[in-house]
Amino acid sequence: MFGYILRRLVSTIPVMFIVALIVFLMLRLTPSDPAAIIAGDNADAQQVEMIRQQLGLDKPIFVQLFVWLKSILSGDLGESFFFKKTVTSLIADRIEPTLALAAFTLVIAVSVAVPLGVFAAMRRGSLLDRLVMGFSVMGFSVPAFVIGYALIYIFAIKLQWLPVQGYSRIANGIEPWVRSLVLPSLTLAVIYIALIARMTRTSLLEVLGEDYIRTAYSRGLTPLQVLTRHALPNAAVPIVTVIGLGVALLIGGVVVTESVFAIPGIGRLTVDAVLARDYPTIQAIILLFSFVYVMINLIIDVSYTLLDPRIRY
Amino acid sequence: MSDRAQTQTFGALAKLRLPPAAREPAIVIPAIILGILALIAILAPWLGTIDPALLDPTQRNKLPGFVGQITLPDGAKAPYTFHMGTDNLGRDIYSRVVYGARVSLIIGALVAIVATAFGLAIGMVAGYVRWSDGLIMRIMDGLMAIPPILLAIALVSLSRAGLVAVIVAIAIPEIPRVVRLVRSIVLSIREEPYVEAAVTAGTPTPILLFRHVLPNCIAPLIVQATFVAASAILVESILSFLGVGIPPEVPSWGNIMSAGRQYFRIFPHNMLYPGICIAVTVLCVNILGDALRDRLDPKLRKRV
Numbered sequence: 001m002f003g004y005i006l007r008r009l010v011s012t013i014p015v016m017f018i019v020a021l022i023v024f025l026m027l028r029l030t031p032s033d034p035a036a037i038i039a040g041d042n043a044d045a046q047q048v049e050m051i052r053q054q055l056g057l058d059k060p061i062f063v064q065l066f067v068w069l070k071s072i073l074s075g076d077l078g079e080s081f082f083f084k085k086t087v088t089s090l091i092a093d094r095i096e097p098t099l100a101l102a103a104f105t106l107v108i109a110v111s112v113a114v115p116l117g118v119f120a121a122m123r124r125g126s127l128l129d130r131l132v133m134g135f136s137v138m139g140f141s142v143p144a145f146v147i148g149y150a151l152i153y154i155f156a157i158k159l160q161w162l163p164v165q166g167y168s169r170i171a172n173g174i175e176p177w178v179r180s181l182v183l184p185s186l187t188l189a190v191i192y193i194a195l196i197a198r199m200t201r202t203s204l205l206e207v208l209g210e211d212y213i214r215t216a217y218s219r220g221l222t223p224l225q226v227l228t229r230h231a232l233p234n235a236a237v238p239i240v241t242v243i244g245l246g247v248a249l250l251i252g253g254v255v256v257t258e259s260v261f262a263i264p265g266i267g268r269l270t271v272d273a274v275l276a277r278d279y280p281t282i283q284a285i286i287l288l289f290s291f292v293y294v295m296i297n298l299i300i301d302v303s304y305t306l307l308d309p310r311i312r313y
Numbered sequence: 314m315s316d317r318a319q320t321q322t323f324g325a326l327a328k329l330r331l332p333p334a335a336r337e338p339a340i341v342i343p344a345i346i347l348g349i350l351a352l353i354a355i356l357a358p359w360l361g362t363i364d365p366a367l368l369d370p371t372q373r374n375k376l377p378g379f380v381g382q383i384t385l386p387d388g389a390k391a392p393y394t395f396h397m398g399t400d401n402l403g404r405d406i407y408s409r410v411v412y413g414a415r416v417s418l419i420i421g422a423l424v425a426i427v428a429t430a431f432g433l434a435i436g437m438v439a440g441y442v443r444w445s446d447g448l449i450m451r452i453m454d455g456l457m458a459i460p461p462i463l464l465a466i467a468l469v470s471l472s473r474a475g476l477v478a479v480i481v482a483i484a485i486p487e488i489p490r491v492v493r494l495v496r497s498i499v500l501s502i503r504e505e506p507y508v509e510a511a512v513t514a515g516t517p518t519p520i521l522l523f524r525h526v527l528p529n530c531i532a533p534l535i536v537q538a539t540f541v542a543a544s545a546i547l548v549e550s551i552l553s554f555l556g557v558g559i560p561p562e563v564p565s566w567g568n569i570m571s572a573g574r575q576y577f578r579i580f581p582h583n584m585l586y587p588g589i590c591i592a593v594t595v596l597c598v599n600i601l602g603d604a605l606r607d608r609l610d611p612k613l614r615k616r617v
Contacts, residue, residue, distance in 0.1 A: 014451060015451075015454050015455055015458050016458070017455075018451055018452060018454065018455025018456075018458075019455045019458050019459060021455070022452075022455055022456065022459070023459075023467075026467065026468070026471065027471070029471075137596065137599055137600060137603070138592075138596065140543075140595075140599055141543070141547075141592055141595040141596035141598075141599050142588075142591075142592040142595070142596075143547050143550050143551055143554070143591055143592075143595075144551075145550075145551065145554050145570065146570075146584075146588040146591060146592060149570075149577060149581075149584050149588070150588070152577075153577075153581055157578055157581075164578070247460075248460040248461065249460075251460040251462075251463060252460050252461060252462030252463060252551075255462060255463065255466065255555070256462075256551055256554070256555065259554075259555055270463065270466060271466070271555050271556070271557065274466050274467065274469070274470040274555075274557050275556060275557065277470055282467050282470060285463070286459055286463055286464070286467055289459070289460055289463055290458045290459045290460070293458060293459075293460060294458050
């Protein structure tokens with residue numbers, strides 16, 4: 001088991017290296033010159049050249065790559081062109097809202113989607129099943145910002161139950177914090193619910209056709225007992241897998257949702273950095289999010305052994 | 314809809330002896346709606362629209378149904394009903410929404426073509442040229458580890474925003490999924506007896522790929538291309554909405570919504586119409602994709 005975790009950890013190194021390489025090359029192959037951007041519009045050629053030397057941009061590309069990788073591994077993500085701060089401190093300032101939003105969304109999505117998928121599978125072909133499947137296709141088709149503005153219009157402007165936009169830090173009290181996160185996390189949860197409910201239904205339908213389910217029923221177990229003891233545990237692996245893969249959707253959604261709700265998190269930072277062509281920050285955010293995504297899926301891979309005793313490594 | 318009702322409703326269609334796919338409501342209905350949208354996009358100048366980029370400061374933020382005046386090209390004034398109101402710069406939202414169909418459909422179609430073409434080529438090489446497989450697939454793994462929207466946003470930031478840049482930026486994150494699909498098909502087909510027979514008969518590799526491998530990829534690729542198109546339309550609207558997509562004066566549904574954000578509290582209609590358009594279009598493409606998958610390739614779901 002420990003050996004397996006170690007092997008999986010090692011196997012993420014080439015993936016992360018490729019990600020770093022893609023990010024590095026992407027920004028080096030651009031037509032725009034980072035030194036000219038930092039120097040500003042009024043700088044003369046000499047000043048630009050000086051900044052180029054300071055940043056090491058005059059060195060061969062392999063040397064630059066090596067220097068860059070070395071500094072990332074030591075935790076130094078560089079300095080933001082635009083915000084004039086280290087990228088690390090920039091991200092640290094912005095991480096709380098994003099983490100809170102992601103956590104709320106995850107909780108809402110899983111606690112809504114799994115029961116929906118279960119009901120749909122148990123009553124296959126029923127009206128509820130059709131509604132759940134219909135909702136699922138809708139969830140994939142309506143962009144998060146459309147859902148976000150619809151929710152703002154109904155719950156914040158018309159009914160005035162919740163704040164329209166903005167984020168209240170957890171340090172300013174729990175209640176405003178929760179209230180500021182309800183609409184954003186609902187918005188973000190829609191596509192995630194669609195994904196998880198669909199997979200729960202598919203996976204459970206497959207399991208419900210197995211012989212041991214019929215056996216369980218014939219032993220006189222109630223549908224609830226069959227579900228919780230026999231069906232769900234066997235259907236769990238694909239469901240958990242799709243929760244992990246859905247994190248990619250979640251990350252994309254964070255960028256959109258934080259913009260809609262004016263939440264000062266990493267998603268909003270991404271858009272600001274792109275608009276300002278702040279390449280060190282863009283690089284760092286892509287690396288960070290990809291790392292989180294890869295690590296979450298690593299943890300989920302490892303969790304299979306807990307969910308399914310048949311899987312051993 | 315029950316099966317019987319379906320047969321009744323589409324009994325007339327069934328009598329036309331169309332191919333089986335053309336009798337299925339889940340294929341026919343979205344296809345018809347998308348066809349209408351395509352017609353709207355093509356016929357945009359003749360649908361009672363005015364120049365979608367025309368600014369009129371005197372007619373800013375008007376509600377849907379407002380009857381105002383427009384200046385005709387010959388300088389004469391004419392009354393004009395703003396069916397969907399105007400935005401904060403006085404542009405006609407109806408015209409912008411109608412022209413916006415062009416952007417969305419072009420992006421959906423072109424990204425699907427570009428991503429499938431590159432994915433097909435790379436996937437066939439990875440699946441057939443053994444030594445390249447490891448290298449190509451590691452690069453694809455790396456690309457897939459970057460959340461797609463994030464990658465698209467970052468790619469857009471690299472060059473000046475324009476239609477081509479946006480198409481490339483949306484297509485690149487889609488390519489790895491196509492590559493994986495094609496590679497898995499190629500790997501299973503190369504073991505088939507008829508392929509081995511062709512190899513024994515001395516068929517050159519390019520002809521072998523073209524004649525035996527490619528036809529097997531077409532059905533799953535059509536399905537995959539549909540989903541790519543749906544996702545491309547969504548991502549384009551997101552990029553435009555965030556202000557990093559195609560230039561804001563170009564009427565795209567995402568751009569209209571982006572312009573409407575500021576005055577959303579007072580004038581929600583700016584967001585309503587383009588929002589509905591995006592949702593309906595993507596929904597149709599997704600339903601079409603689901604139905605095509607069930608029809609053309611029931612095993613695809615497991616393979617991807």
